[in-house]
Amino acid sequence: AQSVTQPDIHITVSEGASLELRCNYSYGATPYLFWYVQSPGQGLQLLLKYFSGDTLVQGIKGFEAEFKRSQSSFNLRKPSVHWSDAAEYFCAVGARPGSARQLTFGSGTQLTVLP
Amino acid sequence: SQTIHQWPATLVQPVGSPLSLECTVEGTSNPNLYWYRQAAGRGLQLLFYSVGIGQISSEVPQNLSASRPQDRQFILSSKKLLLSDSGFYLCAWSRQGATFYGYTFGSGTRLTVV
Numbered sequence: 069a070q071s072v073t074q075p076d077i078h079i080t081v082s083e084g085a086s087l088e089l090r091c092n093y094s095y096g097a098t099p100y101l102f103w104y105v106q107s108p109g110q111g112l113q114l115l116l117k118y119f120s121g122d123t124l125v126q127g128i129k130g131f132e133a134e135f136k137r138s139q140s141s142f143n144l145r146k147p148s149v150h151w152s153d154a155a156e157y158f159c160a161v162g163a164r165p166g167s168a169r170q171l172t173f174g175s176g177t178q179l180t181v182l183p
Numbered sequence: 184s185q186t187i188h189q190w191p192a193t194l195v196q197p198v199g200s201p202l203s204l205e206c207t208v209e210g211t212s213n214p215n216l217y218w219y220r221q222a223a224g225r226g227l228q229l230l231f232y233s234v235g236i237g238q239i240s241s242e243v244p245q246n247l248s249a250s251r252p253q254d255r256q257f258i259l260s261s262k263k264l265l266l267s268d269s270g271f272y273l274c275a276w277s278r279q280g281a282t283f284y285g286y287t288f289g290s291g292t293r294l295t296v297v
Contacts, residue, residue: 111189113288
């Protein structure tokens, strides 16, 4: 079974600083990988996804993530954080297509942005 | 385009009262449907998922139940709420088939049991 670890429960950065949120996964085959963002009191919104091909994927809101098979990682990055990026971020790994129980989520990383 | 609706947005219920949360999906057919719960300060807990009408899989035994009376309707219920049922409930859907696009989430229901 797949699993996801987000080692940082809470990260604080200053506005304009760069950001990297860590995600490590465990899965026996080539994974499907996702990053979601959740603003307070809202549902989860898809930021980006990796299925295959180029290991650096671009998402919405200026985010990108890099798949590193050798490190079993899929870290999320943004070069310059905006105050509106304050939210909770979830990494997820997907099982093989056709399986109903498809996504396993990490426990989330809460991002605080200082003015 | 596909949309997912979830209601109500907030709910305050007394202990021992019944619960019914509804989720509907538009613009697609035969979706996989999911109910998640987020307790305060905790991650996403998968409660139930469904691959078709009347087909419900339970991930965690508890005070809740789910039903899928129609293809694009998913209902979360309880006969008697407990204080521990408080939390943020999220519905999600995904496509069935060989291509996986990920989940699309509803906007959630904040349930407070008092």
